[in-house]
Amino acid sequence: MTRERIPFITELPLIIWLVIVWGALWQDFSPGNLIFGGLIAYAVANLLYLPPVELSGRFNVLYAVPFVGRFIYKLVVASFEVFWLSLTRGPRLVNAVVAVQLRSQSDLLVTTTGHALSLIPGSLVIEVDRSTSTLYLHCLNIETPGDAAKIRSDVRATEAWLIRIMGTRDDLALLQTEDRFAQENDNREGGVSK
Amino acid sequence: MNDTVIDVLTAICLLGGALMSVAAGVGLLRFPDLLARMHAATKPQVLGLLLFLLAIGLQMRSWVLVPVLMVCWIFMLLTVPVSAHMVGRAGYRTKHMRRDLLSMDELDEVVEKAANKRAPDRNPTERPDET
Amino acid sequence: MTVAVIVVGLLLGLASLCALYRIARGPSILDRVLAIDVLLATIGGALAVDMAVNRHLDNVVLLVAISVIGFIGSVTVARFVTDRK
Numbered sequence: 001m002t003r004e005r006i007p008f009i010t011e012l013p014l015i016i017w018l019v020i021v022w023g024a025l026w027q028d029f030s031p032g033n034l035i036f037g038g039l040i041a042y043a044v045a046n047l048l049y050l051p052p053v054e055l056s057g058r059f060n061v062l063y064a065v066p067f068v069g070r071f072i073y074k075l076v077v078a079s080f081e082v083f084w085l086s087l088t089r090g091p092r093l094v095n096a097v098v099a100v101q102l103r104s105q106s107d108l109l110v111t112t113t114g115h116a117l118s119l120i121p122g123s124l125v126i127e128v129d130r131s132t133s134t135l136y137l138h139c140l141n142i143e144t145p146g147d148a149a150k151i152r153s154d155v156r157a158t159e160a161w162l163i164r165i166m167g168t169r170d171d172l173a174l175l176q177t178e179d180r181f182a183q184e185n186d187n188r189e190g191g192v193s194k
Numbered sequence: 195m196n197d198t199v200i201d202v203l204t205a206i207c208l209l210g211g212a213l214m215s216v217a218a219g220v221g222l223l224r225f226p227d228l229l230a231r232m233h234a235a236t237k238p239q240v241l242g243l244l245l246f247l248l249a250i251g252l253q254m255r256s257w258v259l260v261p262v263l264m265v266c267w268i269f270m271l272l273t274v275p276v277s278a279h280m281v282g283r284a285g286y287r288t289k290h291m292r293r294d295l296l297s298m299d300e301l302d303e304v305v306e307k308a309a310n311k312r313a314p315d316r317n318p319t320e321r322p323d324e325t
Numbered sequence: 326m327t328v329a330v331i332v333v334g335l336l337l338g339l340a341s342l343c344a345l346y347r348i349a350r351g352p353s354i355l356d357r358v359l360a361i362d363v364l365l366a367t368i369g370g371a372l373a374v375d376m377a378v379n380r381h382l383d384n385v386v387l388l389v390a391i392s393v394i395g396f397i398g399s400v401t402v403a404r405f406v407t408d409r410k
Contacts, residue, residue: 024261025386072244079241083217086234090224097286099300118275119240122233125275126282127301136301138229138282148298205329208374212336215370218363219343228355231347235359239366243392246373253377266389273396277362280403285355287407 010052015041054108055166063164070161074120082122085141096142097126100155102133103178104163104171110135112166113159120158123151200252207249214242227292228285236278243270330378337374341367358402365395 015038022037023029085093102110110133114125122140129136139151163171221234247263286301293299344367347360369391372384 020261021265024265025389027258027262027382029258029261075237075241075244079214079217079238082221082234082237083213086217086221086224091226093226093230094296095230096296097299097301099304114279115272115275118278119237119271122237124229124232124236124282125279126229126286129304136304138232138286140230140233142298145298201326204377205326208333208377209329209336211370211373212333212340215340215363215367216336216343218366219340222347222360222363223343228353228359231356231359235363239363242370243366243373246370246377249377250373250382253380254382259382262385266385266392269389270392273392277396277399277403280400281355281359284403284406285353288355 010055011045013055014045014053018044054106058169058172059166060164063161067161067165071116071120078120078122082140085122089141093141094143096139096148098137098139098142098148098151100135100137100152102135102156102159103174104159104167105133106168106171109159109162109167109171112162113155116158116162117155123155200255204249204252207245207252211242211245211249214238214245218242229282232278232282232285236274240270240274243267326378330374333374334371337367337371354402355406358399362395362399365391 018041019034019037022040023034026033026037102113104110104113107130110128110130114128114135117123117135117137118125123137124139125135126138127136128134135155137151137155139148142148142151160175163175167175215238217238218235221238222231225231225234244267247267251259251263293302341364344360344364348357348364351357351360369388372388372391376382376384
């Protein structure tokens, strides 16, 4: 296995995260402790080598905060929904495996979308096709194709949020054209929402 | 006065967290197949842990504590979907699920197609997306 | 507060009993791994309740360790189950 030099700037987010974990576990954010943590983080990142995560270089805090709010809201709703289903439907539950094609090709975005989905509503990623960036989700309580369509649009909405937060510029441009088309369609149909 | 309010909030958080644990337990008992049980096992846990950590934070009331509780929860957020995905994928591939309970299965169609296309090959069970 | 703690204890006990039943019965090893995961989370919850009620922080690191152990355990088993074919 060849080992490339990673530029320090791509390593930086990882090291900052490791230092935060170090400080949090010691419950001590004094400068001495942080510097020592930084040294350990640097040593760990270089001795125990892993391929670097390719970030897109964008991070939009304005969208990130409402996303966290939406995430926690959905988490609460989904948890109670699962509880309710387990109490009322129990063994007579009907599920489905739904394929959802995502817009983005970036590894980071497919991973975060899958992560958020596995945590949010009654959905669970069971297979990923990287070449077409398609997620195969197992969803609870899907009986009609209409339910599946709802899940699909929900997934793509989650992805749109994540693209707005940290997607690449290309993905963002794609999203904006899509929005424009949707808007034009809405106008043509006299304001009828899709 | 203030202490009573915080105690009540703590009690609510603790009860909510315990309720989520019960949700996971009942889900494990009552759902019909592995993948459905997986939903019950993964999701309520995350919310339950959040509520428990909130209760700890409310009782201790010190800002030094917030990062460690956050790290604890973020670890949970990072690990739960990965293990759920691994177990779910293993369950799907080894057919530990009841197909009669699925109303639609779009992955199965893709797998069939891939298997037919690669039929002359040596190993039809191997999926193209294996990494 | 005391009443709430007792109720919480009962609920957690109920949850761990459900998980234990699934560990004993579970038709496949994956079911058992899943149930063990739930059991670990319930134990973690009990540790957290202890910390909140008695106002100490001795178990925080244990809590992190438990979630990591549950993760490693289920990933390992899932890996071996997939490879065995």
